[in-house]
Amino acid sequence: MIARTEAWSAVNSGSFEPAGLARMRELLLDAFAALPGAIEQAPLAPSQRVKPDGTLADIEHGASVRVRVRPGAPIQVALTGHYDTVFPAAHPFQKPWREGATLRGPGVADMKGGLSVMLAAVQAFERTPGEKRVGYEVLLNPDEEVGSLASAPLLADLGKRAHLGMTYEPSMADGALVDARKGSANYSLVVHGKAAHVGRAFSDGRNAVIAAGNAALALNALNGVREGVTFNVGAIDGGSAVNVVPERAVMRFNVRAPDTESAAWAQDEVARIEREAGEREGIRVHLHGGFTRAPKPLNDAQRTMKAWTHEAGAVLGLDLQFRPSGGVCEGNNLFAAGCPNIDTLGPCGGGLHSDEEFALIPSFAERAKLSVLMLAALDRGAFDVKSLRS
Numbered sequence: 455m456i457a458r459t460e461a462w463s464a465v466n467s468g469s470f471e472p473a474g475l476a477r478m479r480e481l482l483l484d485a486f487a488a489l490p491g492a493i494e495q496a497p498l499a500p501s502q503r504v505k506p507d508g509t510l511a512d513i514e515h516g517a518s519v520r521v522r523v524r525p526g527a528p529i530q531v532a533l534t535g536h537y538d539t540v541f542p543a544a545h546p547f548q549k550p551w552r553e554g555a556t557l558r559g560p561g562v563a564d565m566k567g568g569l570s571v572m573l574a575a576v577q578a579f580e581r582t583p584g585e586k587r588v589g590y591e592v593l594l595n596p597d598e599e600v601g602s603l604a605s606a607p608l609l610a611d612l613g614k615r616a617h618l619g620m621t622y623e624p625s626m627a628d629g630a631l632v633d634a635r636k637g638s639a640n641y642s643l644v645v646h647g648k649a650a651h652v653g654r655a656f657s658d659g660r661n662a663v664i665a666a667g668n669a670a671l672a673l674n675a676l677n678g679v680r681e682g683v684t685f686n687v688g689a690i691d692g693g694s695a696v697n698v699v700p701e702r703a704v705m706r707f708n709v710r711a712p713d714t715e716s717a718a719w720a721q722d723e724v725a726r727i728e729r730e731a732g733e734r735e736g737i738r739v740h741l742h743g744g745f746t747r748a749p750k751p752l753n754d755a756q757r758t759m760k761a762w763t764h765e766a767g768a769v770l771g772l773d774l775q776f777r778p779s780g781g782v783c784e785g786n787n788l789f790a791a792g793c794p795n796i797d798t799l800g801p802c803g804g805g806l807h808s809d810e811e812f813a814l815i816p817s818f819a820e821r822a823k824l825s826v827l828m829l830a831a832l833d834r835g836a837f838d839v840k841s842l843r844s
């Protein structure tokens with residue numbers, strides 16, 4: 455598992471690096487072909503991004519890798535993960551190395567290490583004796599670090615079909631897993647005003663940057679109004695020379711909310727701010743985006759998943775702990791499709807999304823065993839999937 459993670463870590467697969475993603479995909483097609491099921495590439499539609507000038511651009515994402523093993527079996531498990539990383543090819547952090555019991559490198563935790571654990575776990579499960587009642591579908595995506603917009607339909611479709619999900623984001627360095635996650639929305643507010651020369655016709659101008667700035671302040675003022683809901687203004691693009699009233703601006707922001715009700719409230723507030731911005735004389739606005747990952751609160755099905763994970767951990771002598779996270783992942787997508795899931799079944803690690811990223815080497819075997827035990831318990835009926843969905 456460690457050697458495989460090192461080999462995968464050495465291949466740059468930043469979310470916007472099509473050549474590297476294609477190389478990584480070849481390695482995955484090779485490795486996951488060891489499973490006793492049909493392996494295929496599932497092409498993804500491009501996603502759209504608002505450019506700094508307010509127009510839309512298509513982003514290509516390549517393909518997901520999919521393996522279906524025993525699709526007719528009575529119990530179906532969704533096994534998901536991503537093979538993109540946040541590191542572009544130009545980033546200095548490109549190669550893995552070991553420091554004692556620590557493996558460092560891009561993606562060693564998030565989540566090439568997780569994919570390696572996933573593969574080892576299902577291979578070990580396949581070697582357990584007896585006819586299997588558990589079938590599964592592996593889905594490996596190239597766009598998680600940029601919001602899973604392109605793979606979202608595949609995740610939703612899989613989530614509807616599977617009884618439960620197992621996703622391989624890293625556990626925390628102290629071994630804790632994540633139980634609840636906030637939902638996340640990304641927006642771009644495109645503002646059109648009217649250009650004018652500041653000396654000759656200042657009062658004819660309608661300042662798009664000021665309108666975007668006012669909307670940004672209105673958003674920021676919502677922080678602290680409702681528990682757990684955050685509004686982050688991330689960027690404002692717009693304007694040119696200082697002697698021109700700017701006619702265009704794009705304000706980008708992120709919203710996080712812990713549950714469905716607070717997400718609905720946040721959406722209403724965003725719609726109000728959009729409306730108020732557009733009501734200013736001479737200003738037109740368009741809002742792009744929304745909640746691409748719904749909240750994943752701790753409901754009854756999630757409590758059962760958590761209890762099962764803890765029980766499997768106890769067999770290994772672990773007292774697994776769980777903590778909520780404001781971060782989002784494919785577990786949010788599966789949950790939104792009605793698929794309860796544990797989404798931090800990868801190795802323990804930290805420093806994610808930075809050149810401090812690391813994974814703890816002994817945790818690879820430990821977490822692979824955890825997954826094998828969970829699959830085996832499902833297979834033998836010790837964990838009853840019927841109790842998950844009522």
Ligand SMILES: [Zn+2]
Pocket residue numbers: 536564565598623783
């Ligand atoms: Zn990840």
